[in-house]
Amino acid sequence: MSLPLTLHPDRLFPADEASRAVARALYAEVKDLPIVSPHGHTDPRWYAENEPFPDPATLFIVPDHYVFRMLYSQGVALEDLGVPRRDGGPTEQDSRKIWRIFAANQHLFRGTPSAMWLAHAFHEVFGVRERLDADNADRIYDQIDAQLKLPEFRPRALFERFNIEVIATTESPLDELKWHKQIKTSGWQGRVLTAYRPDPVVDPEFPGFAENLVELGRITGEDTTSWRGYLAALETRRAYFREHGGCTSTDHGHPTATTADLSPKVASDLFDKVRSGSFTAHEAELFRGQMLTEMARMSIEDGLVMQIHPGSFRNHNPGLLAKFGRDKGADIPTATNYVHALKPLLDRFGNETRLSIILFTLDETSYSRELAPLAGHYPSLKIGPAWWFYDSPEGMRRYRELVTETAGFYNTVGFNDDTRAFLSIPARHDVARRIDCGYLGRLVAEHRLDLDEAQAVARDLAHGLAKKAYKL
Incomplete structure (x- = not known):
C-alpha cells in the first residue's frame, strides 16, 4: 500500500518556535506574490503554440x-x-x-x-x-x-495559474525569435521575454564557432571577418533581441570570470587568430575575457543588464557529450577567482552607474571572500542568487549567511529559477520564499531586525528586487 504524499505547512521554516512563528507570518504575506522569473530555459514554443x-x-x-x-x-x-x-x-x-x-x-x-x-x-x-x-x-x-x-x-493556462508576472527564456544570438514574435502577435497577455546568450559567437571553443560567425554576418549584413564588423554585428543582434523579444538582459556562461581590456589593435589581431581556428587555449580564454568587457561597454550603451555565470566545467563526460550532446547533467563546479579576474573590466567600467552586472557562482567559498565585498563596493555589481547546484535549501541558507553582512540585501537580486522544467517554477520560488522568510525570522527573533523591516525585505526578496534588477 502506497504512503500518503503531504506537504507540511511549516516545511523549511526554522526549528525554534520564535523564529518559526515570525517566518510563518512573513511567508503568509509573500507566498501569493506574482512570480518574476527573469532568467531560465523554458521553451518559448510552449507559450507560442500552447499545445x-x-x-x-x-x-x-x-x-x-x-x-x-x-x-x-x-x-x-x-x-x-x-x-x-x-x-x-x-x-x-x-x-x-x-x-x-x-x-x-x-x-x-x-x-x-x-x-x-x-x-x-x-x-x-x-x-x-x-x-x-x-x-x-x-x-x-x-x-x-x-x-x-x-x-x-496547457502552457498558457498553467502560466496564469502559477501567477507568473513575467518569464525570460534564453536564446542564441543566431535565433530568429520566431516563437517570441508569435507570442507577441497572438493576443495572449502573458509576458514572455528573451535573454541574449552570445556564447555561440563569442567563445572560440564553442562547437561550430567559425560557422556561427559566418551566419552572424549573413543575418546582420555586417562583415564578421573584421573586428569592427564583428562588434557591429553583435550590437545589431542585441537591438534585434530588444525589439523582437523584449530583451532586458544578456547572459554569459563562460568557464571562468576572466576579463581583459586589450587595445583595439591587439583585440583585432586576437580576433583574426580565433576566427582562423589557429589559437591556443590561453588565447581562447583571453578572447572570451575581452568579449565580457566589450559586452559591458555595449550594456552601458543599450541598457541591457549583464549576467555572468562562470565556474562550470561543462560537459565533463566526453563519452556522454559525444553520444547525447551538451547539457546532459555532466557539468561540474570549479573554483573561480573574481577579485583578479574581473579587475580589467572593473578598472574600466566598475564605477559606471549605467552598468548593471549580476554575478553568479558555483564556488561558494567566493561569496564572503570576494563577491560580497565586490558588490558591497562597486555600483555596477550585484550578486545573483544561489544557482544550479546550490538552488537548494542549504545552499540558499548559506548564501544569505555569507553575503548579507557585507553586501546587505539590496546588492542582491531576489531569486530566479534558471530552469527548463516548467512545472518546477512555482515549487522553486516557494522554496526560496520559505528559506528567506526563515532567515529573516531568525534575525527578528534575535532582535537584529525589526518586524516591519523584515516584512519589507521579504516582499523585496520575493518580488521587487528581481523586477528592479532586470528592469522589468
Missing part, C-alpha cells in the same frame, strides 16, 4: 538533467530514459516504461531539491495524494496524463 504537454515522462524526466543525472549516476542508461541521441540511434520511446523506471527509483532523490520540486508539482498541480513508487506508477501516470489533456493544463 498540450505530451505525457508525464516527456514532461518530468526526458528534458530534466536534474532528474536523469541522478538516475544515470546509479547506472540507469540515458537511452532507457528516452534521452535523444545525437546520431538518432535507438532510445526508449514508451513513456510509460520510462515513468516506471523513474517511479521505482524515487528513493534516490531523498533529501534532494528535486524531491521537493517533484512533490510540490505532483501535489499542488496534479492533486496526487500518494507517494510515487513502483506499485502505483501506472495509476499516477494515468492520473497526470489525463489532466495533461485538459485545456487548463
Whole structure:
C-alpha cells in the first residue's frame, strides 16, 4: 500500500518556535506574490503554440538533467530514459516504461531539491495524494496524463495559474525569435521575454564557432571577418533581441570570470587568430575575457543588464557529450577567482552607474571572500542568487549567511529559477520564499531586525528586487 504524499505547512521554516512563528507570518504575506522569473530555459514554443504537454515522462524526466543525472549516476542508461541521441540511434520511446523506471527509483532523490520540486508539482498541480513508487506508477501516470489533456493544463493556462508576472527564456544570438514574435502577435497577455546568450559567437571553443560567425554576418549584413564588423554585428543582434523579444538582459556562461581590456589593435589581431581556428587555449580564454568587457561597454550603451555565470566545467563526460550532446547533467563546479579576474573590466567600467552586472557562482567559498565585498563596493555589481547546484535549501541558507553582512540585501537580486522544467517554477520560488522568510525570522527573533523591516525585505526578496534588477 502506497504512503500518503503531504506537504507540511511549516516545511523549511526554522526549528525554534520564535523564529518559526515570525517566518510563518512573513511567508503568509509573500507566498501569493506574482512570480518574476527573469532568467531560465523554458521553451518559448510552449507559450507560442500552447499545445498540450505530451505525457508525464516527456514532461518530468526526458528534458530534466536534474532528474536523469541522478538516475544515470546509479547506472540507469540515458537511452532507457528516452534521452535523444545525437546520431538518432535507438532510445526508449514508451513513456510509460520510462515513468516506471523513474517511479521505482524515487528513493534516490531523498533529501534532494528535486524531491521537493517533484512533490510540490505532483501535489499542488496534479492533486496526487500518494507517494510515487513502483506499485502505483501506472495509476499516477494515468492520473497526470489525463489532466495533461485538459485545456487548463496547457502552457498558457498553467502560466496564469502559477501567477507568473513575467518569464525570460534564453536564446542564441543566431535565433530568429520566431516563437517570441508569435507570442507577441497572438493576443495572449502573458509576458514572455528573451535573454541574449552570445556564447555561440563569442567563445572560440564553442562547437561550430567559425560557422556561427559566418551566419552572424549573413543575418546582420555586417562583415564578421573584421573586428569592427564583428562588434557591429553583435550590437545589431542585441537591438534585434530588444525589439523582437523584449530583451532586458544578456547572459554569459563562460568557464571562468576572466576579463581583459586589450587595445583595439591587439583585440583585432586576437580576433583574426580565433576566427582562423589557429589559437591556443590561453588565447581562447583571453578572447572570451575581452568579449565580457566589450559586452559591458555595449550594456552601458543599450541598457541591457549583464549576467555572468562562470565556474562550470561543462560537459565533463566526453563519452556522454559525444553520444547525447551538451547539457546532459555532466557539468561540474570549479573554483573561480573574481577579485583578479574581473579587475580589467572593473578598472574600466566598475564605477559606471549605467552598468548593471549580476554575478553568479558555483564556488561558494567566493561569496564572503570576494563577491560580497565586490558588490558591497562597486555600483555596477550585484550578486545573483544561489544557482544550479546550490538552488537548494542549504545552499540558499548559506548564501544569505555569507553575503548579507557585507553586501546587505539590496546588492542582491531576489531569486530566479534558471530552469527548463516548467512545472518546477512555482515549487522553486516557494522554496526560496520559505528559506528567506526563515532567515529573516531568525534575525527578528534575535532582535537584529525589526518586524516591519523584515516584512519589507521579504516582499523585496520575493518580488521587487528581481523586477528592479532586470528592469522589468
